[in-house]
Amino acid sequence: MLVVLMGALLLALGYFLGLIFFDSAVGxxxxxxxxxxxxxxxxxxxxxxxxxxxxxxxxxxxxxxxxLYNIVEEMKIASGLEKMPxxxxxxxxxxxxxxxxxxxxxASVAITSGLLQKLNRDELxxxxxxxxxxxxxxxxxxxxxxxxxxxxxxxxxxxxSRFMFFAGAGRRSSVRGGGQLGIIIILxxxxxxxxxxxxxxxxxxxxxxxxxxxxxxxSALYTRYPEGLASxxxxxxxxxxxxxxxxxxxxxxxxxxxxxxxxxxLQSLTSTHPPxxxxxxxxxxxxxxxxxxxxxxxxxxxxxxxxxPATALALDGAKPMALRAPSAEAKPVEDFPQRIxxxxxxxxxxxxxxxxxxxxxxxxxxxxxxxxxxxPTIKCPHCxxxxxxxxxxQSLAPNG
Amino acid sequence: MLAVWVFVGIVVVLIIIFAAIFNGLVRLRNxxxxxxxxxxxxxxxxxxxxxxxxxxxxxxxxxxxxxxEAVTKAxxxxxxxxxxxxxxxxxxxxxxxxxxxxLLAVVERYPNLKANENFLALQEELTSTENKxxxxxxxxxxxxxxxxxxxxxxxxNIVAAMTGFRxxxxxxxxxxxxxxxxxxxxx
Numbered sequence: 204m205l206v207v208l209m210g211a212l213l214l215a216l217g218y219f220l221g222l223i224f225f226d227s228a229v230g231x232x233x234x235x236x237x238x239x240x241x242x243x244x245x246x247x248x249x250x251x252x253x254x255x256x257x258x259x260x261x262x263x264x265x266x267x268x269x270x271l272y273n274i275v276e277e278m279k280i281a282s283g284l285e286k287m288p289x290x291x292x293x294x295x296x297x298x299x300x301x302x303x304x305x306x307x308x309x310a311s312v313a314i315t316s317g318l319l320q321k322l323n324r325d326e327l328x329x330x331x332x333x334x335x336x337x338x339x340x341x342x343x344x345x346x347x348x349x350x351x352x353x354x355x356x357x358x359x360x361x362x363x364s365r366f367m368f369f370a371g372a373g374r375r376s377s378v379r380g381g382g383q384l385g386i387i388i389i390l391x392x393x394x395x396x397x398x399x400x401x402x403x404x405x406x407x408x409x410x411x412x413x414x415x416x417x418x419x420x421x422s423a424l425y426t427r428y429p430e431g432l433a434s435x436x437x438x439x440x441x442x443x444x445x446x447x448x449x450x451x452x453x454x455x456x457x458x459x460x461x462x463x464x465x466x467x468x469l470q471s472l473t474s475t476h477p478p479x480x481x482x483x484x485x486x487x488x489x490x491x492x493x494x495x496x497x498x499x500x501x502x503x504x505x506x507x508x509x510x511x512p513a514t515a516l517a518l519d520g521a522k523p524m525a526l527r528a529p530s531a532e533a534k535p536v537e538d539f540p541q542r543i544x545x546x547x548x549x550x551x552x553x554x555x556x557x558x559x560x561x562x563x564x565x566x567x568x569x570x571x572x573x574x575x576x577x578x579p580t581i582k583c584p585h586c587x588x589x590x591x592x593x594x595x596x597q598s599l600a601p602n603g
Numbered sequence: 604m605l606a607v608w609v610f611v612g613i614v615v616v617l618i619i620i621f622a623a624i625f626n627g628l629v630r631l632r633n634x635x636x637x638x639x640x641x642x643x644x645x646x647x648x649x650x651x652x653x654x655x656x657x658x659x660x661x662x663x664x665x666x667x668x669x670x671x672e673a674v675t676k677a678x679x680x681x682x683x684x685x686x687x688x689x690x691x692x693x694x695x696x697x698x699x700x701x702x703x704x705x706l707l708a709v710v711e712r713y714p715n716l717k718a719n720e721n722f723l724a725l726q727e728e729l730t731s732t733e734n735k736x737x738x739x740x741x742x743x744x745x746x747x748x749x750x751x752x753x754x755x756x757x758x759x760n761i762v763a764a765m766t767g768f769r770x771x772x773x774x775x776x777x778x779x780x781x782x783x784x785x786x787x788x789x790x
Binding site for chain 1: 634637638641645724727728731734735738739741742746
């Protein structure tokens with residue numbers, strides 16, 4: 204619906220600008236359609252490579268990260284997607300993920316390395332389920348079309364305003380006949396020129412937010428475990444760093460808005476994504492895993508009409524869909540031993556900064572020697588072995 | 604004359620509706636078939652993983668011969684039932700699932716085994732294969748539900764009855780423990 208509205212906006216803009224500049228509405232509409240068509244072609248054939256190129260993503264093989272590959276395959280099976288999407292990892296500590304590709308058979312899923320480290324299996328499954336849902340629901344194609352529509356409207360309005368400004372008032376042909384009609388046409392044209400880009404922008408955001416809710420609902424349906432996505436979203440929300448290489452055009456493809464900054468709550472009308480807190484609340488309020496359950500939770504949280512298209516709900520039927528229990532690997536990847544390891548690494552760094560020497564003893568003890576230690580050897584306090592002290596400065600020397 | 608045209612018009616509309624419903628039923632039936640094939644792939648994958656798992660685990664688990672034998676036995680039974688119907692197969696595969704679950708639970712007692720990289724990789728594969736089996740089963744059952752709904756609901760049930768669409772069978776893996784009442788002994 205919203206997309207149709209946006210298309211109508213483009214045509215109306217073309218229509219009135221055509222009347223103003225060429226004396227023919229058809230000419231304006233044709234120009235609008237040509238701009239839209241060319242941009243669509245570019246987006247269609249270049250879209251995913253542009254997006255992946257911008258983000259600095261690197262494609263992985265199954266053996267590079269079996270766990271991630273398996274999770275993507277699990278979600279592919281759960282969604283009934285026919286072809287396995289390509290998987291990309293973006294080396295970025297920021298937490299985010301996105302899906303791209305113009306058809307379900309030629310799609311890619313990308314995830315930042317930061318997110319990969321932070322999430323446990325259930326959470327990762329929820330996130331991947333969300334991205335696979337974008338692919339399955341053809342959101343990528345839809346958002347590309349809508350953003351191209353938006354781009355066309357902006358371009359058309361921008362050039363028309365320049366043209367009008369430089370051409371001056373006297374040379375407009377349609378006013379030749381004079382009269383009120385000509386003035387009205389010019390007025391409507393000018394108003395559209397100013398308002399159409401803004402309206403188109405708002406529609407674009409609305410479409411994007413709606414598809415986010417739908418993808419959340421589908422992810423819950425695929426995983427049968429909304430809590431996974433909910434807790435992943437919470438982690439994403441608290442990280443608060445933007446993604447390098449994301450830009451306005453690619454924003455709706457990410458799982459959460461890549462531009463957010465800590466402490467700044469985004470205005471609800473001008474955001475590509477719904478507030479994370481609200482998405483989490485809806486997911487946690489779900490009584491089952493079906494789309495109907497999501498719809499009910501959504502209505503409870505926000506009131507009014509829901510987000511799931513009626514056609515999808517009709518297919519859903521009234522089937523009971525029980526939620527599943529968390530997987531055995533529910534604890535986060537970053538568990539205790541790893542944290543100790545990291546703490547050791549940091550303290551080792553501090554010692555080295557203070558010019559201490561580090562000598563690993565055979566018994567597993569690490570000996571730290573202060574910079575002005577007088578003896579050439581040191582006895583290990585644990586096993587009693589005599590270790591020779593090799594100073595870093597010496598060991599680095601060519602003859603040492 | 605007009606009456607004839609009206610009649611022809613109604614017939615044409617009916618044929619179009621009939622064709623649309625028929626095609627919808629064919630699509631749903633194919634979806635069920637594809638979903639079944641997907642389960643099959645994953646079950647076979649599990650059968651293939653088991654000998655490797657037993658081989659890796661054997662050396663570490665000297666005292667778990669019974670558990671290992673139960674897994675091998677369940678696998679052999681499951682492989683024999685490959686061409687059986689959904690109901691029978693579900694039962695055998697369910698037994699394999701619970702035998703495997705018991706084995707993986709016992710692993711917790713062998714820290715050395717849990718440090719073995721080969722085993723860790725196998726464990727990831729097995730865990731994921733179990734997930735894939737349950738996800739493909741989930742998708743299969745969703746597809747069967749859609750298909751059955753369509754064959755039973757008006758008006759598509761008329762088309763289904765005329766052209767012989769009969770709906771599909773759900774696939775439930777029955778895990779043995781779920782049905783048994785826990786035995787408590789004070790001995």
